[in-house]
Amino acid sequence: MPSDLTFWVQTIFNCLGLGGLMLLIAIGLNIIYGINRVINLAHGSIYALGAYFGYTLVAKGLSFFWALLVAPIMVVAVGLAIERSVIAPIRARPMLYSLILTYGVMVTIDGLAKYIWGVQPQFIATPAFLSRTVYIAEIPYPFYRFFMLFVTAGVMVGLMFLLGKTKMGITMRAASHIPEMVSVLGINMNLVHMGVFALGCALAGIGGVIAGPLLTVYPMMGHEMLISCFVVLVIGGLGSLRGSVVAALLVGTVQTLGYIFITDYAMVVVYVMMALVLSFMPRGLLGEGKFE
Amino acid sequence: MSENNDSEGERDMEASKRQSRTVLVFLLLVGFLIALPFFMDNRFYLRLATEILIYGLLAMSLDVLLGYTGLLSFMHCAYMGIGAYTVALYLKFVDPASSWWFLMILGVGATFLVALPIGWLQVRTGGFAFALLTVAFGMMYYTIVWKARGVTGGDDGLIGLPSPDITLGNWVLGSLKDPISIYFFTLGVVLVCYLLTKRIMHSPFGAVLESIRENEERASFIGVHVHRYKLMGWMLACTLGGVSGVLFTFLKCSVSPTVMESSAGGALLMMTLLGGVGTLWGPFIGAAVYIFVQDYVSTMTEHWMIFLGLVLIFLVLFTPKGIAGFRDSLLAGEKK
Amino acid sequence: MDILRIEELSHFFGGVTAVNRVNLLFVENELRSIIGPNGAGKTTLFNVITGRFPASSGRVIFRGRDITGRSSHEIVRFGICRTFQKSSIFSGLTVFENVRIARQAWHGGSHRIFSRRDSLKAVHQETQAILERLGLTEKARLLASNLSHGDQRLLEIGIALAGHPKLLLLDEPTAGMSPRETEATTQLIRQLARKVAVVLVEHDMDVVMSISDKISVMHQGAIIAEGTPDEIQRNELVREAYLGKEE
16 A cells, blocks of 8 residues: 555545546536436437547647537537437436437447547547646646646536526526426526536536546547446435535545556446445435435 | 127137237247248358347346336346356356256356345335446446456456257257257247246236336335335346356357446347337347347448437337337336 | 324424324224315325325324334235325226236235236126226226326225225325216215225315215314314314315
């Protein structure tokens, strides 16, 4: 067990980084469930799309920062198309339908991604500006990872502002608790649903782009992230944003430490955690979730 | 009153006519399947037919879980994997000369033993939570099998396994290495399983499972011990899955983690949905369609998954009935 | 002979006391109605009695046996059957099968995995009898989801009856029914009450006043009055809390 400070400081930041990334994507999934009442199994693929779009934009010469802005917009466009065409029609139907449908969407997007970009892992070139090493009290740490944390934190703050202070955000929150009231107040629920879905996709897209340089871009990246996100949602409690924060940090930590200490079976620990929480605490660790 | 009796009588006659028609169709189909090897010279297609039977059985077992008990699993392939690996490991490391029935009992027994505690944990939940748990455990099994290279051969799996002979008492009826023998053996086992399962699903026990599928809460309020029955439905489904796993290893003489990875789980779900949930025979058709498409279309393009995903979306949106007829109310049971 | 005794029963959840130290006594051959404004806790009371919600404190004693905290399927076995406010039936099954499975669940035979369903002759016959009683025989082969709302409410009662209850809890059985259906159902309930203890939660005051032997009034989780229909009609407290504001 390495006891030197360097290792631990780096590892802690890695845990935060991975947890933050998971949080971005898990929150998207969470609000889509909480407000739209749809479990979007295609969410991981949308995250992967963000990474792939980012890759293409950068490969075509766009700067990374512009890609970080444009790729999520492209992802939102795709997401809205999906939402309007296939998800909205089945919203009234029982949940099992949306599970199978979004599963079909996931398979389709994955297939298309393989078709367009091929099976080989790709790399998003990190801009030189971000590729330096920075020193925290003489401990080296890749600046890009700090940037990632910064983006994640920034997005979270933005999200909190959006949900807490803007009219749109408050409407969304109300819709998650009492959808009937919201529509009675004359607010167009279709717009709310579209807005929520767009927001969720935007978060996933941003996550995809910033994950790109770090984790490489490959077809299965969506699946793995999706599973981790579900673990986060289960542990944090479906519908609980606060729970997601705690859970994302927890899962990020377990996964990071797991890969360091028991490499091969790291994910098994994560799965066991999810199984235990699901079986015995279906409302999540904080008891705020709504896993009926 | 007598009018009522007449129409009752008419209805009964209709019902028994329908029933004899069904039996006739079934016998014709079985006849066709038995005759198949004699007009199909191509070994490859015979093996493919055998594979379809095996996956059909697995898809049928998922139908027991989904179509009759109302539980969705994304990783049901895991139970085929456990059956398949148990037999493979035993053949490789313990006794290459084991008899087929011993291996069958072993494979099915192992699947049963694993499925029981996991099932007990899982049936405390339902719906999406249950589905997620199947993913959690399925991925767990997969990771363990994949990473334990020393034992399971990891990514490469186990290959070059011996094929037991088909023996009945002291008579040797054939070797499972022979494509025709293994086809008939598989057909026999699958038929027995199908008939047994059909019987069970149409029994009073099956009726209880259906009530759980339709309205789990109501079921408990008519006195049904829902957890216990869900567990039983689960065990039946997993045990049948184990049988398909044993048959798989007999056919392929090898096994690899691909049989139990997440895409296999998804493919299996697709087979069951394509063929029609809640029918038991529909999944066989779904398996045939899926495997044919995969075999045929994938030679033309690697991107047939796009096509399949679109088919699934189309199915859900416009015809949630699949090919065989999917009771819409099946999913109505999920509404609480 | 008391059939159901509820002692100091409470249920709190999420900061709300839905049932507040309720004490009730039900006797055999009595048709009791529980009334009260929306949110008074009537359905919650049913839910606690039948094991759907846990009791935060207090006891439920059924025919001398403490059933507090028991699971719902056990309580059905003991002899308490209920209907739901919002029809909870087996939508994808036929009307016949809806009642048949309820009968089978109580009668036994669910362990039989190799016989056919109709080999349970007694279950079959009793199902037919129940359907006849409800007037649903003609519709026996229809899918439950295709029934009209009123017939679904009726089926709901049929499912509860099939459990051979000693105590029948009916939660707003006539909700959404036409006047004719309501009248027929009221008659049905009156007949049922001759053999089975019935507890009725109802909003339709005509129904309540015409068939109840005794009425308990709930308000904000507590029982505020109990008595015969006449007594209740004259009770000031009840008027204030409820009847006065009813249309």
